[in-house]
Amino acid sequence: MSWEPRPVPSVTPETAPYWEAAADGTLLLRRCPDCELTFYYPRARCPDCLGDDVEWVEADGTGTVYAHTSTETVAAWPEEDLPLVLAYVELTEGPRMLTALQGCDPDAIEIGTSVAVTFVPTATDDVSIPVFEPIDDD
Template sequence: MTSMPTPAPYVTPDAAAYWHAAAEGRLLLRRCDECATVIWYPRPFCPSCAGSSTSWVEAVGTGSVYSFTITRKGQGAYREAGPYVLAYVELDEGPRMLTNVVDCPVDGVRVGQRVTAVFHDTGQGTALPRFRPIGADEIPAVEIAAVETAVDEPAVGG
């Protein structure tokens, strides 16, 4: 699954450290200096106490799957990717982040599954944090099919 598309994120100045750390295999989180809330998504502002003094801390890199879906046909960079897993992973520090679960069969993902971070290089000095199942939570493979017909792609709910 490391052949998954790894599009580069748009790097804003306030998140450059996050993306560059990911390229070194480290997952950073932003934490409020005043109320100690772990902030997600990373920003130099605490949405919990409105404090503007925040710092980077390194996450342990483990968590569990809060929810997931097997996207049968992706869009954009994922158009030719085949089925892949989009998920919310709840980090052990608290935040739930959108990500992909990789390095396992797409039908091997479960809610509550323990996962650990892996880092996929974008080739532009950044990397995407993704997650793979760990230990007993690795589930053996079964073949799964992509959508065969051209589906009437659903409309936005927005």
């Protein structure tokens, strides 16, 4: 699967490490050493204490479905990638991430379904899109 023709995110100096890591198959989160909050989406200040000494940490890449929805029709979305399943995934580290689920039957997804990150490449070498797939709890 290729990401295009879907929009590719704009890379800023603040988010460049996140997108470069994703292109290498790693999910990064931000962590504040002052209040110990791990958070997503990437930003320069902690959303809790507003500290600016935040650091990048590698995420485990797993979590559970917190909420989800699906649709059969999306303008400009590749037909072969429908239905589109959107979900909030609660990562093992705590933050929730809005993402797409792939490789699944939308009717089989439930709150609490275990998922793991995978990355969809784009035409831009230093940007890949993190999406999630269901995994067995074994």
